[in-house]
Amino acid sequence: MRAWRLLPWLILYAVAMAYVESAVVVYLRALYYPDGFAFPLAPLPPGMVGIEIGREAATLAMLLGVAVLAGAERWERFLAFCVSFGVWDLFYYVWLWVFLRWPPSLLTWDVLFLIPVPWMGPVLAPVLVSVALVGGGTVLLRRGARGELGTFALPQRVLLVAGALLILASFTLDFRVALNGMDPPPFRWGVFGTGMGLGLATLRRRFDRRRRSPATD
Numbered sequence: 001m002r003a004w005r006l007l008p009w010l011i012l013y014a015v016a017m018a019y020v021e022s023a024v025v026v027y028l029r030a031l032y033y034p035d036g037f038a039f040p041l042a043p044l045p046p047g048m049v050g051i052e053i054g055r056e057a058a059t060l061a062m063l064l065g066v067a068v069l070a071g072a073e074r075w076e077r078f079l080a081f082c083v084s085f086g087v088w089d090l091f092y093y094v095w096l097w098v099f100l101r102w103p104p105s106l107l108t109w110d111v112l113f114l115i116p117v118p119w120m121g122p123v124l125a126p127v128l129v130s131v132a133l134v135g136g137g138t139v140l141l142r143r144g145a146r147g148e149l150g151t152f153a154l155p156q157r158v159l160l161v162a163g164a165l166l167i168l169a170s171f172t173l174d175f176r177v178a179l180n181g182m183d184p185p186p187f188r189w190g191v192f193g194t195g196m197g198l199g200l201a202t203l204r205r206r207f208d209r210r211r212r213s214p215a216t217d
Contacts, residue, residue: 129196
């Protein structure tokens with residue numbers, strides 16, 4: 001697998017991208033949250049919101065572009081994107097801690113994304129997702145390099161998509177809170193945990209199956 005050979009460079013790129021992303025956030029917080037970031041959110045000019053959405057889209061495009069260049073096949077490219085996205089997200093918070101000593105706790109709330117609506121949640125939640133993306137993606141890339149990857153059966157794909165949608169729902173169901181300038185309600189850990197459980201259980205079952213029968217699907 002070409003992406004496996006290029007994995008160190010993918011990680012380096014993601015770490016550097018996280019530095020750039022967190023540096024921009026440092027500037028934004030100095031402008032709009034001089035006393036420290038907190039909910040309720042400070043209102044942003046409409047033009048600035050559009051620029052922020054564009055910046056997030058550009059970041060995704062850069063991560064996707066590098067993943068496409070790194071992988072030779074569609075599935076390999078997808079895994080390369082998962083790993084680079086996860087590393088980028090983890091180091092985004094690492095760099096914010098280096099620059100601002102923020103977040104003070106993994107349970108501190110953050111605005112995670114703005115596309116297509118605001119995503120919100122405690123920092124711990126995206127960190128768990130990113131750890132799963134990096135760990136699962138790396139293992140699958142390694143197995144692909146050994147010729148042991150195979151493909152995911154349709155039921156497994158359905159479970160993975162369902163898990164991803166539940167995780168997305170846990171971040172976005174209360175997005176109107178951010179738009180209305182209110183404090184966030186309790187995080188939907190039940191929805192999030194169900195989504196994570198579906199994804200991890202599907203990957204675990206897949207890994208166990210490949211260990212029992214590496215030559216078959």
